[in-house]
Amino acid sequence: MQSKPSFVLRNPSVNKGTGFNNEEREKLGLKGLLPPKVETLQEQSDRALSQFTSFNTNLERYIFLNCLRDRNETLFYYLLSNNLELMMPIIYTPTVGEACQKFGNEFRFAQGMYFASRDKGNIRAMMDNWPADGVDIIVVSDGSRILGLGDLGTNGMGIPVGKLQLYVAGAGFHPTRTLPVIIDSGTNTKKYLEDKYYLGERHPRIPDSEYYPLVDEFLAAAYNKWPKVIVQFEDISNDHCFTLLDEYRNKYLCFNDDIQGTGSVILSGFINAVRSVQKPIKEHRMVFLGAGSAGIGVADCIMSLFDEAGISKEEARKSFWFVDSKGLITTTRGDELTSQKKQYAREDYTYQLKSLLEVVRDVKPTAIIGLSGIGGSFTQEIIEEMAKHVEKPIVFALSNPTTNAECTAEQAYQWTDGRCIFASGSPFKPVEYKGKTFVPGQGNNMYIFPGLGLAASVCEAKHVTDAMIITAAKTLASFVEDSEVLTGKIYPGLQHIREISTRIAVKVIEKAYEEGMAQLPRPACIETLVKSRQYIPNYENSNN
Ligand SMILES: O=C([O-])CC(=O)C(=O)O
Numbered sequence: 091m092q093s094k095p096s097f098v099l100r101n102p103s104v105n106k107g108t109g110f111n112n113e114e115r116e117k118l119g120l121k122g123l124l125p126p127k128v129e130t131l132q133e134q135s136d137r138a139l140s141q142f143t144s145f146n147t148n149l150e151r152y153i154f155l156n157c158l159r160d161r162n163e164t165l166f167y168y169l170l171s172n173n174l175e176l177m178m179p180i181i182y183t184p185t186v187g188e189a190c191q192k193f194g195n196e197f198r199f200a201q202g203m204y205f206a207s208r209d210k211g212n213i214r215a216m217m218d219n220w221p222a223d224g225v226d227i228i229v230v231s232d233g234s235r236i237l238g239l240g241d242l243g244t245n246g247m248g249i250p251v252g253k254l255q256l257y258v259a260g261a262g263f264h265p266t267r268t269l270p271v272i273i274d275s276g277t278n279t280k281k282y283l284e285d286k287y288y289l290g291e292r293h294p295r296i297p298d299s300e301y302y303p304l305v306d307e308f309l310a311a312a313y314n315k316w317p318k319v320i321v322q323f324e325d326i327s328n329d330h331c332f333t334l335l336d337e338y339r340n341k342y343l344c345f346n347d348d349i350q351g352t353g354s355v356i357l358s359g360f361i362n363a364v365r366s367v368q369k370p371i372k373e374h375r376m377v378f379l380g381a382g383s384a385g386i387g388v389a390d391c392i393m394s395l396f397d398e399a400g401i402s403k404e405e406a407r408k409s410f411w412f413v414d415s416k417g418l419i420t421t422t423r424g425d426e427l428t429s430q431k432k433q434y435a436r437e438d439y440t441y442q443l444k445s446l447l448e449v450v451r452d453v454k455p456t457a458i459i460g461l462s463g464i465g466g467s468f469t470q471e472i473i474e475e476m477a478k479h480v481e482k483p484i485v486f487a488l489s490n491p492t493t494n495a496e497c498t499a500e501q502a503y504q505w506t507d508g509r510c511i512f513a514s515g516s517p518f519k520p521v522e523y524k525g526k527t528f529v530p531g532q533g534n535n536m537y538i539f540p541g542l543g544l545a546a547s548v549c550e551a552k553h554v555t556d557a558m559i560i561t562a563a564k565t566l567a568s569f570v571e572d573s574e575v576l577t578g579k580i581y582p583g584l585q586h587i588r589e590i591s592t593r594i595a596v597k598v599i600e601k602a603y604e605e606g607m608a609q610l611p612r613p614a615c616i617e618t619l620v621k622s623r624q625y626i627p628n629y630e631n632s633n634n
């Protein structure tokens with residue numbers, strides 16, 4: 091039997107399944123190929139939701155949703171958009187982490203594109219294989235640092251896929267115009283090299299002399315084929331991510347979500363935490379655990395608050411203490427520091443503090459920010475020590491997925507006797523403590539990247555600037571009212587993500603025009619333009 095390439099029931103971008111009405115069934119030659127009842131999108135969605143809830147594990151729910159997307163994209167995005175709070179922890183952190191770890195075992199069908207070292211020289215030609223007409227956004231990872239889970243190699247594909255689903259549901263990018271990419275530069279994780287189901291190239295990571303030219307060729311090819319595309323770098327290990335961002339941020343339209351997206355979302359949470367504790371920025375003492383992409387990105391963003399308060403960079407740096415696996419990062423501790431660590435290395439310590447507990451005792455921080463990837467590293471002793479000295483301790487346990495969080499929400503509220511302002515990277519359920527309900531904030535870059543990316547794409551920005559990133563943070567912060575902030579709420583509800591992303595996009599575009607970064611002629615109304623570009627999942631928008 092010859093297959094028909096345009097067979098609509100097998101094409102998720104146009105398939106409506108039982109949603110095809112009788113006229114369409116007639117026209118498209120579908121008569122007899124579907125059960126008789128014509129259903130509305132809502133009826134289909136009700137069934138899909140009941141199927142979703144019938145599974146026993148989150149991994150099964152993840153697989154179900156991705157298979158649904160592979161059958162009927164409109165239904166998938168309709169279901170997801172209407173059930174975001176329920177489904178976000180499945181398509182995104184924490185379940186996506188498990189899905190990546192088991193990517194080879196659970197593989198069913200391919201999504202996105204893969205480019206490996208042996209494709210060097212052919213990447214541009216390979217891009218012509220991508221079936222969609224155009225691409226507005228690419229999320230690219232090399233799988234070298236997936237969430238806090240380490241080097242997963244090609245298994246990391248789940249992350250670009252999940253991030254792009256959020257770009258669609260959260261901001262309104264058109265699903266067929268998104269492209270998830272893995273640059274396969276090998277993996278240093280023995281378990282995967284030996285796993286018979288592993289789907290990537292089976293070799294250790296290639297040296298920098300091959301890695302950088304491979305990424306360079308990929309980017310040159312992408313911008314050659316899709317000149318207006320925005321590229322988001324994602325989950326790339328510390329030894330490469332800063333170099334890539336420095337190299338390309340003023341050359342192409344791109345940003346790094348773990349450095350800049352996380353920086354922006356935590357700046358936003360911090361702005362609201364500062365509102366909540368009602369203590370001016372210069373009185374804060376911030377201890378960071380982890381000096382990787384996220385830690386440095388967050389500190390760089392928070393520096394902007396000092397700048398606005400008229401405090402010099404030099405003075406501002408004295409409010410930051412960074413702790414890594416060797417203890418407090420100082421200029422005098424005797425090891426070679428990366429240039430990112432150097433910026434925040436303390437020069438004023440004649441003694442060594444070897445652990446986070448020692449640092450907390452010494453510094454008496456007002457805020458402790460975990461981006462270490464090490465689950466449980468905020469121990470009871472550390473948090474209790476901190477809580478002795480501050481009325482409302484700011485505790486951000488931001489590593490992903492949930493198992494890597496530095497402490498749980500429940501622990502943070504218990505150990506501070508319900509006084510802390512808490513945020514985590516992956517979701518925690520509300521906590522009952524001493525008769526009160528505490529709703530933990532989710533300080534995850536998901537609040538920022540969809541709107542930021544949409545802004546950059548819609549106004550055809552030349553580059554993504556620091557001012558645009560800070561604007562995104564402030565816009566997000568403004569969604570939480572004063573009265574809410576005082577109760578410890580620092581992030582708005584996730585159910586409002588479309589509205590949030592739209593407003594972030596509008597504000598960031600205004601900033602881009604102000605800075606001369608927007609290349610599209612200025613529209614009469616930015617909001618109208620943004621809204622006109624947003625995909626809404628319904629059958630009226632499809633071509634049949
Ligand atoms: O994916 C997330 O949930 C946030 C993020 O970028 C990371 O942890 O690397």
Ligand SMILES: [Mg+2]
Binds near residue numbers: 348
């Ligand atoms: Mg990430």
